Amino acid sequence: MPTIIDGMAGLRHVGLSCILAGIVVLLLAAETRQARKQTLAEVVAAAGLTAPREAAVEQGRPITSYAVLDDRSVYVLAYYWDLPSGTLEDPLRILSYDRGSGVWKAGQLALAGDPIAHGECVGSILRVQALPYAFLLDTHINPSAGCLLVVSRNLEFRAALYGWYLAAFGEGLIVFQRSEVHFASVHPAELAVYDARTGQEMALFPRKPFQAIRSAYGAELAEFYRTHEDWCMRNNHPCDPESMDSSVVGEVATSAQEHALAFVISYDAIQEFPGDLKTPPGPGKVVYLYRHVDNQATLEYRELLLSDIEARFGNLPLRSLLEPERLQQIFGK
Template sequence: MKLAVCLTAMLICFTVVGCGKTEPRQAVAHVDNNNESPACKKPYPSDSCKLSERFKVREINIEGLAFKDLEEGTTSSSVFENNDYVAAAYYLSKEYVENKYILRVSLYDKQKKNIINTEIDLRKPKEIRGFSVDLNIRENYLYLNLHYNPSAGTTIILNSELKYIADVYGYDAQVFKEKMIIYEKSQVHWASTHYVEIAVLDLKTKKDVIIYPMKPYQKIRQEYINLNNYFINKLGADWVRKADYVSSGELFDNGLRDGIYCNEELNAFVFLTVFERSNRYPPEIKLDNKEVVYIYRNVDNKNIEYRELLLGDVKKKYGDVPLKELLTEKTLKEVFDNK
């Protein structure tokens, strides 16, 4: 059974991922000013951190590996190692001060014992929204997720030969069955509410479709929308204007918890989202948060469908199990046959 998880993260990540093994995303080897050695803490650009120092900070042994630019100063960069790869994604400081935004990626394959490199100009052929980079590696795809702001970023997807696959304006991308990319769309940072949108990009047609939330809404979501609409109408147009709030209950605050778990063999995925009471509501507005599990199947065809369940009900029926364990033939049949 092939399973994979893409955990939610606000920072950028360069990820090699796929809907494959049943393992959580590994710790991101992000180098920031709080974790760098003294040599890397000095103010940029006069004393930027060498690429070799970034490997050293993360205790990654690169002895005998001929990585490029090891003694060059780098900025907004990241390094990573797992059982299969050692990698770096970085910008040269000397290019950055010249307003050149060229992301360099180096990948060492431990089985093939070779290093391959590529360069990506973030302004060509179109300007990419995002800059700072974190990286993680898993399976056969590389995801360069470039931080734009705390609510937005761009993910560039490469294969393990560093060939461009696609880019999406969002986070936590996963290649699904080698023909589509599932990801969480970026949001407007200063919006009055933040709400999850999960999309699928068809790699053949390049068509991008939002599959969460999906209409027609089911009972749990529709009732939460109705409650929000009731409170918005009760508070009135003047409150909406003064609070700079949305006028539609459909756009209530909600966020992913833990990420998206895929099962390619069953053509399904599952995630947990939390419906949240807006902190812009005055204290007299009483609205409980809800933890809701969403299960999708027939992901790669026109018959895609979903079910929503309260997390409490899931625990009563199946126990307090990891979400990925809900993706079995038996459970999917029970969930989708029980309309």
């Protein structure tokens, strides 16, 4: 008959076995993780290419948090070295290959150093895109924030835009959505346009002076906040009627010919709060149309309910609203 001491010894044996088994699992997981790491040469080879001679010494190094653009005209790889610490460190490295000329180029962006000084942009590369005059790299900060890096075709730094890519059109116009505070009581969408020719940004949405729909909703919110200050304090809400829940619905449509763009904004509540008391409901989906986006002095915009647009023009894609005759109808000139 086993004694208590025998039982305790058995338990110790079982416990030790579990610990050893756990260590083996962790070691196997770590080994598997290492086995999954791809080297620079392997990633480039997956596109049927051989890394340039200049990178020969480093081709065997594993890379991480990278993204690839691979189309008929160009191949671009943006990456970081995979370090034992598991952290991402400057510089961000870029390789590009022009399929027409057969020329490789290599560049490095020291995001945290001078003159870029955007250390917050050191993050996983989510996407690489090519424009005739630049490459665009979206990096990850958090689910509500990122950086859009603008890099010349020679892989030289041009700009770090605090947000993410939405559209590009014309000769150097890039539309992006600005980053937001991730944990916040209100989530207002903000859109801007960056002109690669001048290096200037311009706010698109929200844009003052506000037009009828947003102004009316802002007035409703202002009255609610004025009469419910305790609700504002209880929910840690800024209760600023100019800062309201809003989100981009679908894609941004553009017209290079008219220097115009259109998008849909939903004013439906994003953040829910406890209790029966609710803020006034928003106007739903609203269409915003802009023209002369290439010139701030002449830029103008219109704001219309999506339901009114559909009643007037039918269920058309947004890009159809940017045709010259429809723009004239909408803007009245």
